[in-house]
Amino acid sequence: MKPAQKKAARPPQKQATQPGRQKEMTPAPKSSRPQHQGTGKLKGKVAIITGGDSGIGRAVAILFAREGANIVIVYLNEHDDAGETRRLVEKEGVKCHLISGDVGQPEFCTQVVDQAIGKFKKLDILVNNAAEQHPQEDFANVTPQQVEATFRTNILSMFFLTHAVLPHLKEGSAIVNTTSVTAYRGSPHLVDYASTKGAIVGFTRALALNLAGKKIRVNGVAPGPIWTPLIPSTFDEKKVESFGQDVPLKRAGEPEEVAPCYLFLASDDSSYMTGQVLHPNGGEIING
Numbered sequence: 001m002k003p004a005q006k007k008a009a010r011p012p013q014k015q016a017t018q019p020g021r022q023k024e025m026t027p028a029p030k031s032s033r034p035q036h037q038g039t040g041k042l043k044g045k046v047a048i049i050t051g052g053d054s055g056i057g058r059a060v061a062i063l064f065a066r067e068g069a070n071i072v073i074v075y076l077n078e079h080d081d082a083g084e085t086r087r088l089v090e091k092e093g094v095k096c097h098l099i100s101g102d103v104g105q106p107e108f109c110t111q112v113v114d115q116a117i118g119k120f121k122k123l124d125i126l127v128n129n130a131a132e133q134h135p136q137e138d139f140a141n142v143t144p145q146q147v148e149a150t151f152r153t154n155i156l157s158m159f160f161l162t163h164a165v166l167p168h169l170k171e172g173s174a175i176v177n178t179t180s181v182t183a184y185r186g187s188p189h190l191v192d193y194a195s196t197k198g199a200i201v202g203f204t205r206a207l208a209l210n211l212a213g214k215k216i217r218v219n220g221v222a223p224g225p226i227w228t229p230l231i232p233s234t235f236d237e238k239k240v241e242s243f244g245q246d247v248p249l250k251r252a253g254e255p256e257e258v259a260p261c262y263l264f265l266a267s268d269d270s271s272y273m274t275g276q277v278l279h280p281n282g283g284e285i286i287n288g
Contacts, residue, residue, distance in 0.1 A: 012237035018132050020229025022054035022081045029227045030254040031059045036066065041267040043068030046120040048112065050074040050103050051130035053082035055228030059255035060127055060262045061085055065092035067263060072097045072116045103130050104152030109160040123168040125266045128158040129178040133193040147192045154196035158203060171215035174266045177204050179277060181224045184286035201277060208275030217274040219265040224281025225252045248283030
């Protein structure tokens with residue numbers, strides 16, 4: 001008897017440019033659970049979310065909005081996706097401001113904060129979530145240009161934006177950084193990406209200690225395989241078709257399954273947590 005073949009998780013698909021477009025994905029990532037009823041956990045607060053136009057960032061933006069926060073979405077150039085995210089956020093009865101540009105540039109990060117303060121007069125939450133990745137099977141093919149680009153987007157942006165935001169944060173504010181399961185177990189074809197994600201863990205822990213005296217909490221989320229635009233814009237069709245099937249739960253996660261981690265860490269529910277990382281990764285034990 002022939003062994004049963006794995007059923008494809010989703011149709012083969014490929015996007016030509018990063019960070020990808022959610023509107024072109026089949027099936028569309030799930031961004032919100034209608035059964036989640038907001039209870040005002042973030043009422044009156046203002047959150048900046050980088051990479052907030054789609055994927056995990058969109059799901060976090062919607063959930064924060066449902067809990068009462070006004071949202072600043074920072075994204076590269078995916079204007080259609082960003083517009084849809086704004087529509088979904090404002091549907092929750094709050095305000096949403098869009099800012100397009102490269103978070104790897106410190107001058108732009110300063111502009112983001114200036115615009116956010118100009119629009120909302122305050123800041124309470126920063127979600128550092130923007131990222132890029134460029135797989136290379138042979139490490140010899142990882143160029144200095146690729147390394148610099150990946151580090152600028154993934155970790156240097158966190159330094160730049162946090163530095164710009166910090167003068168406006170106060171006691172009770174929260175910073176949440178997106179790292180990855182690859183920071184803990186490595187990834188042979190994503191050496192530079194995994195390195196940035198390891199750096200984010202160190203950044204999170206060190207910054208948490210640095211800001212503890214100011215009562216500003218800093219935590220992280222380390223997702224496993226999540227169905228976002230970064231996947232079809234990164235991998236070939238065969239990889240996309242089977243994406244996420246190698247974790248214990250045998251499937252990729254949805255952004256709506258990750259967003260509650262960010263809400264927990266951004267709200268007072270986690271008031272006694274700082275320097276920690278949550279691991280929504282489908283059951284992979286990484287002892288991190």
